[in-house]
Amino acid sequence: MNQTHSLPGPDDITRFVLPNGITLLLRSNFNSPSVTLHGYLPVGSLFDPDEKLGLSDFATSSLMRGTETRSFEQIFDSLESVGAVLGFSAGTHTTSFSARSLMEDLPLIFDLLADCLRQPVFPPAEVKKLRSQLLTGLAMRAQSTGDMAAITFDKLLFRDHPYARPDDGYPKTIRAIQRDDLADFHRRCFGPAGMTLAIVGAVDPARVRDQVEEVLGDWVNPLQPAPPALPELLPLSETVRQHVPLAGKSQSDLLLGVLGPRRRSPDYPAASLGNSILGQFGMMGRIGDVVRERSGLAYYASSNLSAGLGPGSWEVSAGVNPSNLEKALDLIIRELKLFTENGVTQEELSDSQDNFVGRLPLSLESNAGVAAALINLERFDLGLDYYRKYEGMIRAITPAMVVEAARRYINPSALAIATCGP
Amino acid sequence: MSDCLLTTLENGLMVALKEIHTSPLISQWIWYRVGSKDEKSGSTGLSHWVEHMQFKGTARFPASMLDKAIARAGGQWNAFTFLDWTTYFETMPAPAIDLALNLEADRMRNSLFDPQEVESERTVIISEREGNENEPIFRLSEAIQQAAFRVHPYHHEVIGDMADLLTLTREQLYQHYQAFYQPNNAVLALAGDFDCADMLERIQALYSAIPTAPAVPRLERPEPAQPGEIRLDVEGPGETAFLEASYHAPAANTDDFFALSVLDSLLAGPSNLNMFGGGGISNKTSRLYHAIVDRELAVGVHGGFSATIDPFLYSFTLTGHPTRPLKRALSALDDEIKRLQDEPVNPDEIARAIKQARAMFAFGAENITNQAFWLGYAEMFASYAWFSGYLEKLSQVSPADVQRAAQNTFQTSSRVVGNYLPSGGEIE
Numbered sequence: 001m002n003q004t005h006s007l008p009g010p011d012d013i014t015r016f017v018l019p020n021g022i023t024l025l026l027r028s029n030f031n032s033p034s035v036t037l038h039g040y041l042p043v044g045s046l047f048d049p050d051e052k053l054g055l056s057d058f059a060t061s062s063l064m065r066g067t068e069t070r071s072f073e074q075i076f077d078s079l080e081s082v083g084a085v086l087g088f089s090a091g092t093h094t095t096s097f098s099a100r101s102l103m104e105d106l107p108l109i110f111d112l113l114a115d116c117l118r119q120p121v122f123p124p125a126e127v128k129k130l131r132s133q134l135l136t137g138l139a140m141r142a143q144s145t146g147d148m149a150a151i152t153f154d155k156l157l158f159r160d161h162p163y164a165r166p167d168d169g170y171p172k173t174i175r176a177i178q179r180d181d182l183a184d185f186h187r188r189c190f191g192p193a194g195m196t197l198a199i200v201g202a203v204d205p206a207r208v209r210d211q212v213e214e215v216l217g218d219w220v221n222p223l224q225p226a227p228p229a230l231p232e233l234l235p236l237s238e239t240v241r242q243h244v245p246l247a248g249k250s251q252s253d254l255l256l257g258v259l260g261p262r263r264r265s266p267d268y269p270a271a272s273l274g275n276s277i278l279g280q281f282g283m284m285g286r287i288g289d290v291v292r293e294r295s296g297l298a299y300y301a302s303s304n305l306s307a308g309l310g311p312g313s314w315e316v317s318a319g320v321n322p323s324n325l326e327k328a329l330d331l332i333i334r335e336l337k338l339f340t341e342n343g344v345t346q347e348e349l350s351d352s353q354d355n356f357v358g359r360l361p362l363s364l365e366s367n368a369g370v371a372a373a374l375i376n377l378e379r380f381d382l383g384l385d386y387y388r389k390y391e392g393m394i395r396a397i398t399p400a401m402v403v404e405a406a407r408r409y410i411n412p413s414a415l416a417i418a419t420c421g422p
Numbered sequence: 423m424s425d426c427l428l429t430t431l432e433n434g435l436m437v438a439l440k441e442i443h444t445s446p447l448i449s450q451w452i453w454y455r456v457g458s459k460d461e462k463s464g465s466t467g468l469s470h471w472v473e474h475m476q477f478k479g480t481a482r483f484p485a486s487m488l489d490k491a492i493a494r495a496g497g498q499w500n501a502f503t504f505l506d507w508t509t510y511f512e513t514m515p516a517p518a519i520d521l522a523l524n525l526e527a528d529r530m531r532n533s534l535f536d537p538q539e540v541e542s543e544r545t546v547i548i549s550e551r552e553g554n555e556n557e558p559i560f561r562l563s564e565a566i567q568q569a570a571f572r573v574h575p576y577h578h579e580v581i582g583d584m585a586d587l588l589t590l591t592r593e594q595l596y597q598h599y600q601a602f603y604q605p606n607n608a609v610l611a612l613a614g615d616f617d618c619a620d621m622l623e624r625i626q627a628l629y630s631a632i633p634t635a636p637a638v639p640r641l642e643r644p645e646p647a648q649p650g651e652i653r654l655d656v657e658g659p660g661e662t663a664f665l666e667a668s669y670h671a672p673a674a675n676t677d678d679f680f681a682l683s684v685l686d687s688l689l690a691g692p693s694n695l696n697m698f699g700g701g702g703i704s705n706k707t708s709r710l711y712h713a714i715v716d717r718e719l720a721v722g723v724h725g726g727f728s729a730t731i732d733p734f735l736y737s738f739t740l741t742g743h744p745t746r747p748l749k750r751a752l753s754a755l756d757d758e759i760k761r762l763q764d765e766p767v768n769p770d771e772i773a774r775a776i777k778q779a780r781a782m783f784a785f786g787a788e789n790i791t792n793q794a795f796w797l798g799y800a801e802m803f804a805s806y807a808w809f810s811g812y813l814e815k816l817s818q819v820s821p822a823d824v825q826r827a828a829q830n831t832f833q834t835s836s837r838v839v840g841n842y843l844p845s846g847g848e849i850e
Contacts, residue, residue: 080705351493355496
């Protein structure tokens with residue numbers, strides 16, 4: 001089997017743009033009896049006012065609670081009766097959705113997707129139930145050392161930028177959101193412009209295009225807002241640190257890091273390979289080697305580069321016994337210094353390059369894997385030939401480019417450090 | 423089973439192979455019939471710790487080299503320990519499968535268990551346990567499991583008790599490894615882009631020299647019937663209450679297991695049977711969602727059970743509403759169970775459960791790792807036929823079977839009900 005030809009490319013991805021601004025990406029896989037759909041709309045918590053933070057998340061969670069033609073019960077009965085799944089989830093810039101079903105049930109999925117997106121009615125009784133569920137989720141979040149470290153890290157790193165805010169809000173802001181706020185938010189912010197859909201399975205592209213056009217082709221929303229302008233983000237000038245005390249816990253979580261590149265930044269490939277060497281490759285890279293393998297301090301310790309439409313974060317996280325917190329932080333900061341001072345060896349880089357290229361077929365074996373890849377192509381405008389050119393792009397990165405990217409972003413003396421535990 | 427090759431080598435190693443040529447990938451799983459049920463009090467956590475040590479190297483494949491070699495090839499590997507079994511998998515681009523084949527054959531017998539590595543792993547596993555203890559549900563489930571199994575070794579969590587994690591020795595770990603990591607105690611399963619005859623030849627070359635080992639005497643301590651309902655409380659931080667109600671459930675290799683699977687689907691939503699890929703199905707039209715979440719007696723309800731050699735547990739977990747005690751939710755659960763015990767279900771509900779299972783298997787089949795998983799997994803408590811005949815078995819379940827399973831399994835007198843009582847506190 002020829003590997004290059006199993007990767008998605010311009011000759012087997014079909015892309016359509018409907019007149020109302022919806023982009024469709026399709027790839028056929030006739031080996032599978034099922035079909036997967038992923039997609040997003042350009043609406044998210046960036047549109048939430050501070051005093052009603054979580055509005056986008058709450059509205060998105062309400063979409064399947066009842067529409068002009070179906071009750072909550074009817075929506076889920078039609079899905080669950082055929083073993084299908086449809087779900088929506090709000091993020092910062094976008095709201096994502098995904099679905100999967102047996103091939104025979106795809107028309108049902110389109111019908112429900114369009115119904116929930118276009119005509120949700122936010123039934124008061126359902127909104128009330130959902131509010132209790134969201135508040136319970138926030139109460140559980142407040143008890144999670146990992147979640148609280150992450151929320152605190154974002155506050156320290158992003159300061160007065162909207163990225164500092166948790167998408168799911170706070171108990172106070174969720175209580176402030178009324179049923180009419182949800183309906184109003186939907187009326188203003190949900191629309192077809194910028195919506196993207198990727199569908200993978202035993203599908204005929206032209207037929208699927210017609211099916212989507214039938215249910216979503218006449219959707220318009222003249223109120224749909226442009227993405228809000230965001231303030232510039234500047235790196236920290238010195239290390240800032242905050243601990244969230246949580247009594248009765250056996251383990252502390254730590255998260256430290258810096259601002260990272262945007263996904264579309266030219267630095268991204270070098271930073272991404274650097275991150276692999278730092279805290280991903282094999283058993284969690286250099287960080288895993290020092291913190292877990294050599295010191296036995298943690299079950300998990302790794303680094304992560306989270307790059308999106310705007311600047312992201314480049315961070316290291318670990319869960320450690322509370323008495324080992326300082327020791328683990330010292331070890332990690334020492335690794336960050338070594339990383340930015342000495343860079344990486346050619347051998348380390350080649351290892352990670354091999355890994356990036358070698359793992360592609362595995363990440364793309366399922367319909368869901370391919371659908372996620374197609375969404376990435378569109379969201380970050382990478383081009384339909386991205387996966388075919390991927391190996392060349394990865395192999396072109398040199399150790400000098402990695403260390404340059406590392407130094408551009410990581411200043412070990414200006415870190416955001418968040419910890420949570422007893 | 424025309425698409426699979428099942429055979430047993432002379433030394434007792436079972437081999438299952440399945441050609442799938444849709445992606446240039448091969449997934450290999452090796453299963454050992456050893457898990458936490460093979461551990462006595464005082465040496466709990468042995469099987470899981472041995473699993474960790476299997477990543478610490480052999481003379482031929484030193485620890486530092488293994489992770490890197492798999493990662494360079496773009497492969498994925500991991501391992502899991504459960505009540506009845508321990509398993510290791512590698513999913514690799516097909517041209518790189520030799521590495522995984524050699525590695526797995528080598529570490530069946532030749533892992534080093536270096537004393538320094540044992541000590542370093544002790545604190546890693548303690549850290550893993552501490553991470554689990556941060557979760558209220560772990561604390562509650564552990565207490566319930568201990569109460570439900572007074573005699574049977576299913577009574578402790580797979581990760582083991584802290585007292586044992588602090589004191590187990592390198593010799594105990596190595597003995598456990600030596601006793602159970604033997605060809606006649608293992609199943610090797612591969613699925614993916616290969617030729618069966620050729621693959622079998624390679625496997626024979628790698629394993630034939632390993633001799634059959636004497637069978638290890640197993641702990642046989644059947645759990646006596648529970649003499650009455652047990653209720654317990656676990657206290658801990660947080661402001662969310664949880665309730666778990668656990669019932670002794672049938673073993674996997676019984677007809678009642680299949681009836682209980684149907685019951686599970688319609689009562690709590692179908693449990694996802696795939697370990698990799700596919701994902702589950704929501705449960706918002708299940709009977710318990712209607713009776714408990716829709717009526718705002720709790721904000722969440724889940725039910726589920728596992729395929730096990732001996733009878734284990736069917737557990738319902740309820741997540742507390744911010745302002746309502748879970749007592750009423752438990753009464754609603756009891757009412758729903760009584761309804762299933764008193765009235766036969768509609769055959770349509772069984773047909774629905776079958777369609778749900780069919781969809782989940784279809785989603786799971788997209789993924790070679792998951793397909794290879796199924797080849798070996800069902801052998802741990804039944805046989806591959808258990809998996810291949812699963813949908814057929816479900817379709818034979820009658821309303822009377824479902825009613826009988828509800829009567830047999832969901833008996834108040836043989837359940838353990840545990841409450842997680844949160845200490846409260848302000849949240850941001």
